[in-house]
Amino acid sequence: MNYNITATAGKETNGHIDIRETQIHFGTEAGSPQLANPAEVFLSAFAACMLKNVARFSDMMHFNYDQATVEVTATREEKPPRIEQLTYTLTLQSNDPKLNTDLLKKNLQKFGTIYNTVAKSCRVEGTVKLV
Template sequence: MEYQIKATSVSNKDATLHIKQSDIAFGTTSNSAELLPNPAELFLGAFASCMLKNVERFAATLKFTYLKAKVNVSATRVEKPLKMDDINYTLTIYSSDDNLNIPLLKKNIEKFGTIYNTVKLSCNINGVIVQNKTV
């Protein structure tokens, strides 16, 4: 598979990702720092998106149902060398299904997640998956 996106920016203004039929604004100036996602947050968003896509994918494979899933992701920026490190996540699956096998789901997300596997080559990832049966 191959992927392609486009992005544009205007001097002293902000930027936009153009992906399929979506435009996603992001900040490149100090004026938008509190309003728009920055590149580091978009990076973490891609990581979270990968996890949620795989919950949907593995729900069918592992034969469990869920109402919704939510992931909280945080990371630390290291100064030398300048990079993201120590990504931590909590993935909550809202499901009363007893077929939900958390250890197997976690193993599959960690083994088959494209973005997850790309990121783990460059930084530490720690996370937990929890089931919330009260929906």
């Protein structure tokens, strides 16, 4: 499987990423502080991967949930500049007794494309909880 996107930014303008029929705007150094910066776009890809896999594993593991929310934070190292650690909290709204959060977490770690890519470059730690 291959992926393809196009990103564009001017020297003094904000950027945008074109993905199929979606356009995601991001801020540049000279751009708007209201827009996501590239690190936040990166964290968003991690979060989207997790949420997509929650939906996928709900079918495979035969559990129901009403909503899933993931909060992702990252620690940036200055020299060299890189993400050193990523931490997440995945919260599922569910009262399904078949939902095994430990197994779900293991599956997310084992089968998440973005998760595995990130985990090779920095520490990833997280929790899965029910509400």
